[in-house]
Amino acid sequence: MAKAFASQGDMTEKEISFTEVGNGLWAFTAEGDPNSGVIIGDESVMIVEAQATPRLAGKVIEKVREVTDKPISHVVLTHYHAVRVLGASAFNADQIIMSDAARAMVVERGQEDWDSEFGRFPRLFQGHESIPGLTWPTQTFSGRMSVYLGNRRVDLMQMGRAHTAGDIVIHVPDENVMFTGDIVEYHSACYCGDGHFGDWGKTLDNIAAFDVDAIAPGRGGALVGREQVNAGIDSTRDFLESTWRPAARVAARGGSLKQAWDAVREACDAKFSDYAIYEHCLPFNVARAYDEARGIDTPRIWTAQRDQDMWEALQD
Template sequence: MAKAFASSGDMEAKKISFTEVGRDLYAFTAEGDPNTGVIIGDDSVMVVDAQATPVMAQLVVDKIREVTDKPIKYVTLSHYHAVRVLGASGYGASEIIASEKCEGMIYERGQEDWDSEYGRFPRLFDAADSIPGLTWPTMTFKDRMTINMGKRKVELMHLGRAHTAGDIVAWVPDEGVMFTGDTVEYNSACYCGDGHFNDWGTTLDAIKAFAPDAIAPGRGDALVGQEMVNKAIESTRDFVESTYKPAARVAVRGGTLKEAWDAVRAECDPKFADYAIYEHCLPFNVARAFDEARGIDTPRIWTAERDQEMWASLQG
């Protein structure tokens, strides 16, 4: 029996957690579904990553209202992917912040990504008809921006390419807490289909240099304490390297994508097969690793049609 495409057959609702990772700092998590961060300042709230629809965003708003009645002023996008950005209108924020590169990627491939991701994982797009259209930032920056939320400062930084070319993190120095988006995951597969394998480790090193006391990762449980933080950073590094190196060896000798798929499975299955969305990510990860190893620096745009063709060729 053929496997269901990507996560199209995953319709099981996940348990939501709302974990305090520092004073007035929270991670909204859901057993491997996309996470959202919450930063409460003196006079307002910042949300980091928006969920995929305004209806999904309301689940985050409900949790925020359990701990504060301050207005949600900022929505910060860690990167351009549809499951992270299309729910932004649900917060009523006055500012939507992203890197310049993220904004460029929305122009370049935002609609294609929306169509692609909806086909891959329809459960994450609850009430998809509530999405008003592509999400556009109102504020952008190249490398760094400081947001003053009263006495609390939030440092938004592009530390390097990883999950996408436009990734940013949000650093809250008064509590030593970082919101990393999908640059760091915990017990969840990294989606590398738009990634930069050879840069990812350096970006992880830059995160590690801050010595965070807690991290809200892109997927998986909140990471509280430096031991758990470092474990997640290193497991993310291992996942990325274990995906790229076997695919690169096949590419260098002129092998096929299917041979790269087999080589990556042999390396990764024993270590990561029980991770959330592992089977979902694997074909896209292998395809991108194979491309990067052959010198294709800018990830090719995924379309709904390309998704299906690639899936069929690798899954059989």
């Protein structure tokens, strides 16, 4: 390659924050690294997102043990990406839950995604030798399901395609708080390499309709209060539209991927270059937007080789 991905040189440790977003509800965040959520019920704890390795999951467990000694009974995975799921074994949970669509994507592309993400972003795979293998759910669902942690009800819902085709959100109705996974980000770039630009905005509308009091996003700081929630949803929407429109215009006139890259940079750099993982996400976002604009509905599988081929094309 002409040069390495931006993320390959990102070896700086991020500062962890642990923010209470509702009674017994916590957001584990780390300056744009993948977030996790903690839901404390009457009898046990649910974790949302497992981190990339058991070692990194251990950092979440350390924070959980600062606020409760209840056992961790459930791990809920909002989608299939390696940086979200491969640390699940550390929690020793009775149940690992994801959507039927997300499980199908583990079958179809889980190993390729692991290999690709490991090559792109080595810092996020600290302790990778402890990963026992692909993470498989013990339970799946389509549409909606509820889990009871004692009397506390937790609703798991598919709101539409967005970051992937298998995304779910987690809503805790007694506090009106939502854990959105990577459907919503805050001052962090959205990774759209496996996304659905045409559906993502409608999915954001579905989330906004809940009028929640707080959101724990996939990356970036916790959004507490209606003003911050709306700001997070609006900035996510702006990021997506600013990426999609220039790429789609280039594709419509038969332009090249490199021309789409240049057009997206012109539209996005001034607004988003200070967002976490912006440079990391940009080539994958442009490639996916360019594909979708040319009628490719199902995102093509990223492999370590495809990553390199795409990056070399953009450097030409």
